[in-house]
Amino acid sequence: MEATSGIGTQNERNNFKVFPIMISLLISGFIGMFSETALNIALSELMTVLEITPATAQWLTTGYLLTLGILVPVSGLLLQWFTTRQLFVASLIFSIVGTLVAALAPTFEVLLTARVLQAAGTGLLLPLMFNTILIIFPAEKRGAAMGIIGLVIMFAPAVGPTFAGLMIEHLSWHWIFWVSLPFLVLALLCGILYMQNVSTITKPRIDLLSILLSTVGFGGIVFGFSKAGEGTEGWGSTLVIVSLAVGVASLILFSWRQLTMKQPMMNLRVFKYPMFVVGLLMVFICMMIILSSMLVLPLYLQKGLALSAFSAGLVMLPGGILNGIMSPLMGALFDKYGPRWLVIPGLALVGVVLWFLTGVTTASTLSLIIVLHSCLMIGISMIMMPAQTNGLNQLPQSLYPDGTAIMNTLQQVAGAIGTAVAVSILTRGTDAYLKASADPANPGELAKAMTAGSQDAFMFGVIVTAAGLLVAFFLKRVRVDKDAARGPMH
Missing domain, CATH: 1.20.1250.20 (MFS general substrate transporter like domains)
Known part of the structure; x- marks a missing residue:
């Protein structure tokens, strides 16, 4: 029933200001997850207002997932190249700009661009959040800390659809983003004031081929599966089959390269x-x-x-x-x-x-x-x-x-x-x-x-x-x- 931990002796800890760091992460994480799920229930309204088909509207979700699928695998490398503060501020800037553009979006193309920017912010934030929790909390207290993160991550999708339905019924879909904006700005200010650099910067060598294989691999799989759920062709679509095949082949090459490199981009050990x-x-x-x-x-x-x-x-x-x-x-x-x-x-x-x-x-x-x-x-x-x-x-x-x-x-x-x-x-x-x-x-x-x-x-x-x-x-x-x-x- 027992397993041995590989944690060993950890780096010397600073006196981390745990409470303000957690507040910054929780606010930004909540709004990121809220924006993602709140828009899902507004898709039918957007199809009418923006005069788009269901397959086109689905790209607001597919584009978001695709950006995450491409960016998140690289996050391990980013966490070793940039400080906690730099990544946190960058993630919030992407989220704020994306949310502002979405709130003002007059067309589908502008809204899709906004979703990609939002996904870039979330893609930077999620790995940063978990990595920070692992460092600032001792192992015997991580369960409770992760539980608080879980409260935010699961509570946001719960209230998202209800709140979005209320906004659509009484105002417009734009207000889903207008309401989110001040909270993101608050999280950014809180992070600028209190966020500390908790991780160790090692700056490993950047391998462009690994980044390319990761992007094509994970992006191809997420895109292929997302497209399979759309339209009439589904799994029989040539685009779906090719995307999945290219994605799987790229991931196999990516894995082989990581295992043979002295300093892999993503350590598969x-x-x-x-x-x-x-x-x-x-x-x-x-x-x-x-x-x-x-x-x-x-x-x-x-x-x-x-x-x-x-x-x-x-x-x-x-x-x-x-x-x-x-x-x-x-x-x-x-x-x-x-x-x-x-x-x-x-x-x-x-x-x-x-x-x-x-x-x-x-x-x-x-x-x-x-x-x-x-x-x-x-x-x-x-x-x-x-x-x-x-x-x-x-x-x-x-x-x-x-x-x-x-x-x-x-x-x-x-x-x-x-x-x-x-x-x-x-x-x-x-x-x-x-x-x-x-x-x-x-x-x-x-x-x-x-x-x-x-x-x-x-x-x-x-x-x-x-x-x-x-x-x-x-x-x-x-x-x-x-x-x-x-x-x-x-």
Whole structure:
């Protein structure tokens, strides 16, 4: 049940101002995640206002994911070349400029450019956030710290759709960004005043071929899976097949190059640590479940149960808030008991909930959906941060930038895969129902078709969860030498 930590003796610690550093990271992280999910529920409104097709509107999400997929893998290198303050300020400037451009955007092209700028800010911020937490907190307190980060990361997507629905109903979609702007400026000022340089600058050699292979590899996979969930061709599209093939081939070459270099851009030796690998698989599976269910459930609520965007957001709000509240609690329980007794029951709970969701109908009550979604979010909070923190705890400090970069990169890949597969299954199930229907144009039949597709998509979630449960039995608690982990801070 025990695993040995590779942390060893850490670098001498400064007297970090933990509270203001955390405030800066939390505000910027919250607004970054809020902006990402709030726009999703405004897509139908944007299609009407900007006169664009659903496939074109999807690029607002695809472009965002693609930018993250390209930038996040390079973040490990950036963390070793630039100071914490420099990267934090750069991420906030990208986010502020992107948010301002989005708030003023008169056309789709300008809005897409704004989304890319926002994604650049988020792509710099997420790895920086996790790397900073690993350095400023001793190992035995990281669970609680990661739990607070989890509160922010999960609470923002919860309130995003509800708030966006309210803005669209009473003002306009532009206000989603206008409201975010002052908070980003506040986070920037807080960071300029209080953010400290916590990481060690080593300035490893920049290998342009590695950057190119990483960009083409991760970008190709995220793009391919994102495109597979769009349009009528789906997985049979030549563009999708070529993108995935080029992406996989580039990643194989990238991995081979990293393993043969003396100073790799992304140190793949992190995969020698078994609990990091198990934690990585848990996070990957968790992100597939979260993003696929957060895509399917609103569609079922709006097209299966005929709810408005605002009402659908309200139905999902209690679960999101509950998930945010539970994250710090699960972090504290992780510090005390380890990950195994949280992750395995959490996966079991998620599996049961998704199994119940495979039986939803057009007559299902909103109270049932709220309870099921809330239980799903509790289960997710029991899995995500404990598994992630346990895995990162096993790495030596020199590998923190690489570990956080790999974990954040694969979260984007998992999101692209999860949503693409879920959309494909949803579409296939919907079409199959309508083909067998005697009156496919009837609104009631359309609602039942969407429900049938949703049931199939939730079954995909059950299968993914079952795979995660098998992996979870290999999970062992990483024991950290507290004296080595504490340093002079204590």
